[in-house]
Amino acid sequence: MATITEGPRPMAMADYKGRVDPDWCPGCGDYGVLAAVQKALVELQIPNHQVVTISGIGCSSNFPGFIETYGMHTLHGRALPVATGVKMANHELTVLVTGGDGDGFGIGGNHFAHAMRRNVDLTYIVMDNQIYGLTTGQTSPTSQIGMKTKSTPFGNVEGPIHPIASALACGATFVARGFSADQKHLSGLIRQAIEHKGFSFIDVFSPCVTYNKDNTFQWFRPRVKKLEDDPAYDSGDWLAAMEKSILWGEEIPIGKFFERTDLPSLDEAEPVLKDGPMVGRPDHIDPAIARAFIEELM
Amino acid sequence: MSRQLIKGNEAIVKAAVLAGCRGFYGYPITPASEITEAAAAYLPRVGGTFLQAESEVAAINMLYGAASAGVRVMTASSGPGISLMQEGISYMAGAELPCVVADITRAGPGLGNITSEQSDYHQVVKGGGHGNYRTLVLAPHSVQEMADLTALAFELADRYRNPVVLMTDGFIGQMMEPVEFPQAAVGPRLPKWAVAGTEETRGNLISSIYLNSDELEAHVRQLEAKYEIARQRETRAEELYMEDADVVLVGYGIVARILKAVAAEARAEGLRVGVLRPITLFPFPTLHFKKAAKRAKVFIVVEMSNGQLLEDVRLALNGARPVEFLSRVGGNVPSHEEVLAFVQAQARCCAESEQVAHV
Ligand SMILES: Cc1ncc(C[n+]2csc(CCOP(=O)(O)OP(=O)(O)O)c2C)c(N)n1
Ligand code: SF4
Numbered sequence: 001m002a003t004i005t006e007g008p009r010p011m012a013m014a015d016y017k018g019r020v021d022p023d024w025c026p027g028c029g030d031y032g033v034l035a036a037v038q039k040a041l042v043e044l045q046i047p048n049h050q051v052v053t054i055s056g057i058g059c060s061s062n063f064p065g066f067i068e069t070y071g072m073h074t075l076h077g078r079a080l081p082v083a084t085g086v087k088m089a090n091h092e093l094t095v096l097v098t099g100g101d102g103d104g105f106g107i108g109g110n111h112f113a114h115a116m117r118r119n120v121d122l123t124y125i126v127m128d129n130q131i132y133g134l135t136t137g138q139t140s141p142t143s144q145i146g147m148k149t150k151s152t153p154f155g156n157v158e159g160p161i162h163p164i165a166s167a168l169a170c171g172a173t174f175v176a177r178g179f180s181a182d183q184k185h186l187s188g189l190i191r192q193a194i195e196h197k198g199f200s201f202i203d204v205f206s207p208c209v210t211y212n213k214d215n216t217f218q219w220f221r222p223r224v225k226k227l228e229d230d231p232a233y234d235s236g237d238w239l240a241a242m243e244k245s246i247l248w249g250e251e252i253p254i255g256k257f258f259e260r261t262d263l264p265s266l267d268e269a270e271p272v273l274k275d276g277p278m279v280g281r282p283d284h285i286d287p288a289i290a291r292a293f294i295e296e297l298m
Numbered sequence: 299m300s301r302q303l304i305k306g307n308e309a310i311v312k313a314a315v316l317a318g319c320r321g322f323y324g325y326p327i328t329p330a331s332e333i334t335e336a337a338a339a340y341l342p343r344v345g346g347t348f349l350q351a352e353s354e355v356a357a358i359n360m361l362y363g364a365a366s367a368g369v370r371v372m373t374a375s376s377g378p379g380i381s382l383m384q385e386g387i388s389y390m391a392g393a394e395l396p397c398v399v400a401d402i403t404r405a406g407p408g409l410g411n412i413t414s415e416q417s418d419y420h421q422v423v424k425g426g427g428h429g430n431y432r433t434l435v436l437a438p439h440s441v442q443e444m445a446d447l448t449a450l451a452f453e454l455a456d457r458y459r460n461p462v463v464l465m466t467d468g469f470i471g472q473m474m475e476p477v478e479f480p481q482a483a484v485g486p487r488l489p490k491w492a493v494a495g496t497e498e499t500r501g502n503l504i505s506s507i508y509l510n511s512d513e514l515e516a517h518v519r520q521l522e523a524k525y526e527i528a529r530q531r532e533t534r535a536e537e538l539y540m541e542d543a544d545v546v547l548v549g550y551g552i553v554a555r556i557l558k559a560v561a562a563e564a565r566a567e568g569l570r571v572g573v574l575r576p577i578t579l580f581p582f583p584t585l586h587f588k589k590a591a592k593r594a595k596v597f598i599v600v601e602m603s604n605g606q607l608l609e610d611v612r613l614a615l616n617g618a619r620p621v622e623f624l625s626r627v628g629g630n631v632p633s634h635e636e637v638l639a640f641v642q643a644q645a646r647c648c649a650e651s652e653q654v655a656h657v
Contacts, residue, residue, distance in 0.1 A: 075409075105350055106352040107353035107354075109352055135327065138335065151338045
């Protein structure tokens with residue numbers, strides 16, 4: 001249990017309950033992810049006003065409305081650049097980015113690569129349901145080959161992206177996978193991800209009960225195997241993580257694939273931010289510095 | 299082919315296939331997703347290719363590529379997606395490549411909501427991208443027109459080597475009506491300018507880059523000359539009860555259907571009300587307005603946006619007649635009663651000013 005209890009009383013689950021009730025379909029995997037995030041925040045006892053939840057567009061991207069933190073519901077696919085901006089302005093905030101596989105790996109795919117390369121210090125949680133939920137069931141970049149959806153009526157012929165392998169290849173410094181039905185395990189991962197300094201990526205199997213009839217809770221349950229159950233697995237070993245990342249089928253690993261802590265995050269690497277966040281600094285320039293600067297230009 | 303009951307969005311795809319479209323690359327968005335879904339189902343059947351792109355930025359650039367190779371191509375989207383495509387549309391206009399883009403509009407700004415608005419008018423009709431270019435814009439108001447104007451859009455896109463936008467609201471996209479499709483299909487054929495991968499087309503270069511200022515100016519002038527020809531030849535509008543109309547109702551898309559019903563009722567009350575419905579939004583049917591202004595006393599623009607069509611009507615009339623304005627936004631639709639009351643008030647106003655004139 002965390003010991004920092006500066007407030008009058010410790011934060012509880014109810015303190016992170018959003019002002020709007022989720023409007024996800026009954027049984028949607030995203031409920032489990034929401035609860036796991038709230039649980040992790042309770043465990044870490046981070047005050048609401050120090051957290052910003054940022055999303056793009058999609059069922060899963062409605063997340064910021066359902067949690068009592070600062071929230072931004074931004075453009076489809078653009079949550080990561082927005083979050084990068086927030087971090088540049090005030091890197092003392094805990095930034096959570098939430099969204100779907102279409103939002104993150106499709107329309108936002110290039111941002112996904114570059115935010116990881118930059119090692120922006122945030123936690124990116126993708127509710128991966130291998131389908132476009134909000135637009136009522138078209139194929140997604142993580143849909144399996146052969147899957148029939150509204151936009152692949154004859155079966156999907158394109159291979160899926162491998163989110164875990166991509167994250168590893170792009171330089172994410174914390175890479176994990178969770179399952180919405182195993183909330184305890186998932187909230188543990190989210191907690192570690194928030195504590196990690198640098199880009200943390202968690203791909204969460206969060207089944208869409210309405211439009212994905214292939215990758216259901218029942219389909220995942222017997223397949224997911226926790227990496228933590230293998231004492232020999234070393235999450236500091238990038239190559240071992242890569243090998244595990246491409247396993248798919250009868251056995252699908254979940255858990256922490258990889259973490260490294262020896263690289264500076266973007267705000268740590270940026271000299272300008274050494275003295276603290278941009279916000280809260282005096283908004284005028286010291287007259288002596290200003291004069292020197294102007295003279296230099298002349 | 300006999301008449302079939304079909305959704306507006308689906309009619310577009312069937313008509314596109316019949317018009318020779320063989321490439322569709324798109325990204326789902328409400329209320330245009332059925333177009334993408336229908337394209338996924340129909341195009342492979344005629345040997346066409348369909349891809350669900352990773353974004354609208356990708357989709358429009360896929361069109362750019364396939365159009366360069368001489369394939370008739372199309373995509374479809376709505377507000378936010380159309381915004382994302384603007385850069386690609388500008389490039390295609392600059393490189394003089396034909397394509398058809400369907401915009402089934404929704405409400406904004408920002409994410410807004412998925413109900414119908416007509417607020418894409420400015421970005422589509424005026425050109426939301428950079429540079430001196432125009433897109434030809436067709437505005438269907440029925441499912442039959444979704445089919446007919448799609449066919450026309452492909453024809454115009456090829457004739458003018460320019461992107462053509464089919465713009466209508468979510469109502470027309472989602473409603474079902476009987477449609478008669480053309481009897482004959484247009485077969486794919488290779489334009490002379492295409493980079494087709496053959497010995498003969500090796501010299502063809504598709505580009506919008508003109509590093510020399512004089513060359514770019516000449517290019518822009520040539521594009522303008524093309525748009526001028528379109529202004530002279532392609533304007534289309536529908537006129538209803540216009541022979542003796544004192545009050546002229548102006549609107550497009552779903553609004554035009556409300557206006558037609560209101561005009562019929564006003565006529566039954568003895569009011570001389572007509573409807574002028576632009577079918578091409580660019581080129582704008584300016585001459586139709588000039589002609590109507592000779593007799594009409596007042597024009598009433600009704601739109602589900604904040605005065606975007608209104609600007610073009612005012613430009614066309616150039617101050618010749620007063621223009622009144624009724625607008626609903628946010629996904630609200632002007633009701634029959636609301637429009638009728640507005641029209642009755644204006645008609646009364648006209649009659650009174652006539653009496654004053656006689657005194
Ligand atoms: C520019 C743009 N294009 C398309 C859309 C429509 N749209 C909204 S959410 C979405 C995809 C949803 O899938 P995903 O991101 O996987 O989230 P899910 O709904 O499955 O949680 C699409 C295509 C949009 N809002 N903006
Ligand atoms: S459509 Fe699918 S992803 Fe969206 S709320 Fe329903 S179950 Fe969840």
